[in-house]
Amino acid sequence: MPRQLIKxxxxxxxxxxxxxxxxIFGNVLYNPNLWCLNRRSASGAFAVGLFMAFVPLPSQMIMxxxxxxxxxxxxxxxxxxxxxxxxxxxxVLFYGAYKVGAWLMxxxxxxxxxxxxxxxxxxxxxxxxxxxxxxxxxxGIIFSLIGYFGIRGLWRYSVVRSWKKRKFRN
Numbered sequence: 001m002p003r004q005l006i007k008x009x010x011x012x013x014x015x016x017x018x019x020x021x022x023x024i025f026g027n028v029l030y031n032p033n034l035w036c037l038n039r040r041s042a043s044g045a046f047a048v049g050l051f052m053a054f055v056p057l058p059s060q061m062i063m064x065x066x067x068x069x070x071x072x073x074x075x076x077x078x079x080x081x082x083x084x085x086x087x088x089x090x091x092v093l094f095y096g097a098y099k100v101g102a103w104l105m106x107x108x109x110x111x112x113x114x115x116x117x118x119x120x121x122x123x124x125x126x127x128x129x130x131x132x133x134x135x136x137x138x139x140g141i142i143f144s145l146i147g148y149f150g151i152r153g154l155w156r157y158s159v160v161r162s163w164k165k166r167k168f169r170n
Contacts, residue, residue, distance in 0.1 A: 031072075034075040044071055045074040046147035046151045047147055048068050056132070056136055060085070096139065097138075097139045098128060
């Protein structure tokens with residue numbers, strides 16, 4: 001059940017191999033372990049993808065691909081899950097991460113106002129940067145653990161359910 005559901009949403013591996021940004025990984029993309037979908041590779045891909053979704057850098061997909069290759073988990077799933085933090089959801093996710101970081105550091109939350117200037121960005125990052133980065137790291141770890149154990153549990157539940165169905169058919 002989880003395998004068919006996940007495969008329905010994943011892009012073709014040939015399409016991913018042709019991406020120009022992933023050419024930096026060279027022939028390692030042809031490793032068949034990066035494309036198989038089993039309980040270990042799917043749960044690891046969820047952990048990598050969800051963690052990288054909370055990294056506030058523009059190269060999240062490339063970093064997720066690198067971690068997927070490093071840990072030997074499903075590459076397409078890792079890359080797709082990074083898009084949980086898309087331009088629509090990013091303000092909510094990162095504001096929540098900032099709130100978590102401010103709570104962990106026990107620092108007062110700064111009021112938000114925006115100016116389009118370099119000085120404003122430097123000043124704001126000096127004030128909200130540490131709680132924001134701590135919050136991103138913390139929420140990334142929490143959501144990656146939830147994703148990892150959630151997929152492992154869902155996969156296990158699905159396998160046990162199919163065994164029981166098979167047992168009752170016979």
